[in-house]
Amino acid sequence: FFARPWVFIRGVPAMKFLPPEGPPEVAFAGRSNVGKSSLINGIVGQKGLARTSNTPGRTQELNYFVPDGYSGEGADLPPIAIVDMPGYGYAKAPKEQVDAWTKLVFDYLRGRATLKRVFVLIDSRHGIKKNDLEVMSLLDKAAVSYQIVLTKADKISALALPKLEAATRELIRKRPAAYPTIISTSSEKGFGMDDIQAEIANFA
Numbered sequence: 001f002f003a004r005p006w007v008f009i010r011g012v013p014a015m016k017f018l019p020p021e022g023p024p025e026v027a028f029a030g031r032s033n034v035g036k037s038s039l040i041n042g043i044v045g046q047k048g049l050a051r052t053s054n055t056p057g058r059t060q061e062l063n064y065f066v067p068d069g070y071s072g073e074g075a076d077l078p079p080i081a082i083v084d085m086p087g088y089g090y091a092k093a094p095k096e097q098v099d100a101w102t103k104l105v106f107d108y109l110r111g112r113a114t115l116k117r118v119f120v121l122i123d124s125r126h127g128i129k130k131n132d133l134e135v136m137s138l139l140d141k142a143a144v145s146y147q148i149v150l151t152k153a154d155k156i157s158a159l160a161l162p163k164l165e166a167a168t169r170e171l172i173r174k175r176p177a178a179y180p181t182i183i184s185t186s187s188e189k190g191f192g193m194d195d196i197q198a199e200i201a202n203f204a
C-alpha cells in the first residue's frame with residue numbers, strides 16, 4: 001500500500017468528528033517544526049500530502065490519511081490509516097490553543113482502540129524536551145505503544161548520531177509503553193523511511 005497513492009480523508013478538530021473505528025491506525029506526534037509533515041510525505045512518497053504549515057502550531061486537527069482505492073463501505077476498508085497529530089510545544093501558542101490541543105490529544109490517545117502505535121518525533125539537534133516527556137508520560141498512562149523517531153539526522157555528525165541514539169535509548173528504557181527500537185531518519189536525504197514503513201506494515 002505504500003506503492004499506492006494516499007489520500008487525505010478528514011481533519012478532526014474534536015472527538016465527535018472522529019471516523020468510526022475501522023482500520024488499524026498509526027499516529028505521528030512531535031513538536032512544531034520537528035519535520036513531521038516532511039516525514040509523512042517521505043513515507044508515502046508524496047510531496048504534498050501532509051501540509052507543511054508556515055504557521056507552526058496552527059493545525060489543531062487530527063488529519064487522517066489512507067491509501068487510495070478503498071470505498072470505506074462495508075468490508076472495503078483500507079488496511080491502515082496514518083494520523084497526523086497537531087504539533088505541540090510552539091512557544092507563542094495561546095493558552096486556549098494549548099488547552100484545546102491537550103484535550104483533543106488526551107481524549108484521542110485514551111479512547112482509540114484501533115490506535116496501534118504513536119511515532120514520537122524528536123529533532124536530532126534538540127533531543128527529548130520537556131513537552132516530549134509529557135507526551136510520553138501520557139502514552140505510558142494510556143498504555144499506547146510508542147516509538148521514538150529521530151528526525152533531521154542529516155543535521156548532526158555521523159559520530160554524534162549513534163551517541164544520540166544510545167542516550168535516547170537509555171532515556172526510554174524504563175518507560176513501560178516505549179518500544180525499545182529507535183529509528184533515525186532524514187526526509188532530506190531519504191533515509192529511515194523504509195524502517196518506518198516496515199513498522200507500519202506490521203499493523204496492516
Ligand code: GDP
Binds near residue numbers: 051155
Ligand atoms: P512539521 O512542522 O513538524 O510538519 O515540520 P516540517 O516537515 O514542515 O519541517 C520543518 C522544517 O524542517 C522545514 O523547513 C523542513 O524543510 C525542515 N526539515 C524537515 N525534515 C528535514 C530533514 O530530514 N532534514 C533537514 N535538514 N531539514 C528538514
